Amino acid sequence: TQLLEQSPQFLSIQEGENLTVYCNSSSVFSSLQWYRQEPGEGPVLLVTVVTGGEVKKLKRLTFQFGDARKDSSLHITAAQPGDTGLYLCAGAAGATNKLIFGTGTLLAVQP
Amino acid sequence: ETGVTQTPRHLVMGMTNKKSLKCEQHLGHNAMYWYKQSAKKPLELMFVYSLEERVENNSVPSRFSPECPNSSHLFLHLHTLQPEDSALYLCASSPDGGTYNEQFFGPGTRLTVL
Numbered sequence: 001t002q003l004l005e006q007s008p009q010f011l012s013i014q015e016g017e018n019l020t021v022y023c024n025s026s027s028v029f030s031s032l033q034w035y036r037q038e039p040g041e042g043p044v045l046l047v048t049v050v051t052g053g054e055v056k057k058l059k060r061l062t063f064q065f066g067d068a069r070k071d072s073s074l075h076i077t078a079a080q081p082g083d084t085g086l087y088l089c090a091g092a093a094g095a096t097n098k099l100i101f102g103t104g105t106l107l108a109v110q111p
Numbered sequence: 112e113t114g115v116t117q118t119p120r121h122l123v124m125g126m127t128n129k130k131s132l133k134c135e136q137h138l139g140h141n142a143m144y145w146y147k148q149s150a151k152k153p154l155e156l157m158f159v160y161s162l163e164e165r166v167e168n169n170s171v172p173s174r175f176s177p178e179c180p181n182s183s184h185l186f187l188h189l190h191t192l193q194p195e196d197s198a199l200y201l202c203a204s205s206p207d208g209g210t211y212n213e214q215f216f217g218p219g220t221r222l223t224v225l
Contacts, residue, residue: 042201101154103152103153
């Protein structure tokens with residue numbers, strides 16, 4: 001069974017702090033996606049990383065795909081209250097690139 | 112309307128009721144999905160439709176019955192549910208029916224079974 005473990009599960013920080021969320025698996029994925037889900041809404045795709053070692057930046061968010069394509073990280077610089085939400089990683093695997101979702105990291109940024 | 116819409120947003124039902132969840136996508140996509148999101152558990156894929164054909168059923172109990180009349184609409188018919196079925200039910204769509212990447216999610220239906 002393919003599993004994606006995210007850490008930490010919960011994170012509460014002050015506005016302006018930096019943070020990193022990790023997404024780890026023993027399985028290899030063809031690509032990995034990060035989503036953010038706000039209360040009362042569905043997940044929204046932030047980024048897709050495809051190549052081992054790839055780094056993508058989205059304003060204050062930096063995403064990295066591990067060299068072996070088994071893990072990923074999301075780093076947020078100078079967090080804002082608007083970054084609050086549930087962050088989900090999802091790995092694509094198999095012939096149909098079925099998405100396996102991670103356990104999620106709930107982030108709260110206090111003003 | 113744009114994106115993926117779901118109705119109703121909230122639903123409370125008894126175990127003997129029959130209800131349906133509706134999903135509509137306005138993105139011209141070929142694949143649609145039902146997911147279940149429970150507290151402290153990863154998103155669970157329930158059903159996948161590609162070009163209106165069901166291509167995946169992840170061992171979902173028969174009390175959940177999907178229907179995809181066309182590529183823009185997806186329903187989830189519910190009957191004789193159990194309290195443990197209470198969850199957020201998310202619909203998603205993606206452009207390519209052959210791969211599951213780039214999924215666009217609706218806001219979900221919060222279901223409570225009494």
